[in-house]
Amino acid sequence: MEEKKADIEKFRIYEDIIPDFASFMEIIKTPQPYWLRVNTLKIKQQELVNRLQSKGFVLERYENMNAYKIAKMPVKHPGATMEHSLGYYYIQDLSSMAPVWVLSPIPGENILDMAAAPGSKSTMMAEMMENRGTIIANDINYNRLKSLAANIERLGITNIIVTNKDAQTAKWGKFKKILLDAPCSGEGTFRKNPWDFRFATDKERAMLVKQQKKMVENAWNNLEDEGILVYSTCTYHPLENENVVKYAVEKLNMEVISVEVPVPHAHGVMEWKNEEFSFYRKCVRIYPHLMDAGGMFIAVLKKR
């Protein structure tokens, strides 16, 4: 328990950038609730809600979105139901849905998801696209592709092409929309499993930042002119977030576009270790104490 307490204290480096930091420190001591998204390719939202509630689930819908907090469940794991096996819903944190809402996929579009496994966002996009258009869902990790494949199959997604390439160098073609939910230090997922969470060392973070910048650069290569890149991570460190966006602005001449996201959020960080980020108001930071979910950073970049 002492070690766990010490881990939580590592978040104190963000004391000056996370609003209402005391509430943040309180909520990360609590377990993160499960959220689910109804697979509307297979079932209507209300029909699934009725079925799960008749089995003893208590679901709280977020606003008028396809996002339900599981307030109470009669099983240990929220996937231990016949409805889950039939592909009627997907367990996905509310914060993880936000980058897809920002990207706003519509039926018929072609979209590249550069780091897709296990497929939460790719399958959500496919659902919003009504299985029309095409998603290329890529991941470099072959083992993680297995979970992506299993989710595609269970959910009945028929418009995804899965590839196993290095997102730092691969060429897929030209896209109007790209999602790069970049590999990151994952601090926003801390509440899911605080006992096993390991904070990145400085050296590991430097390696991640290098990869993230290379991936953004390669996203630029795969974007059409005027195309949109949604860059997201599930971590709080500005080096992996605003710093990478600054790289895209200064080295790739990309434009930061204001983000609209239908969940409570803060804007980006203005300054970190004497480095300023002039575009900070256009970025989004989602914090667990603002909506009882995980953490997420989102920026939208346009190719000029």
Place this chain on the structure above:
Amino acid sequence: MQGGCSLQFSRKDEYREYFVERFGISKKVMMQYSFWQRSQKVWAFSGTLITERNIEILGVKALTLGKVPKPSTAFLRVVGSYATRNVVTLNSQDALKFLRGEELKGEFSVDHGYVIVRSTEDILGCGFYADTLKSLIPRKYRVQNTWI
């Protein structure tokens, strides 16, 4: 998935006819999908863009080829609600048995061979009927005792 040495898919839309003929699914529904063969597997894809080489997965596996094609539970769960023949409808008790992988006795007015099995509410998946109804639900989808 092919373990990192991706074989190429080749387009074989003739497999669309299998679903039209065997299950009476309308051509209009099936025209939403193109069909792609790799080795003994056929995949159904509703996308509109194929510029990719070295693809790992393309849509959903629809058929495994053998003496006769075997439809996948995953794809039947996508198109099964449009089927007009060779469909077995189970009551909720038998549906649960079927989802547990149990064999069911009984006579059903369907042809022998692969059938679509459903309950009043859900498309459950693929079965094989020859005097008894065998469940071909993959193990990963079978209902466990601890589930509800």
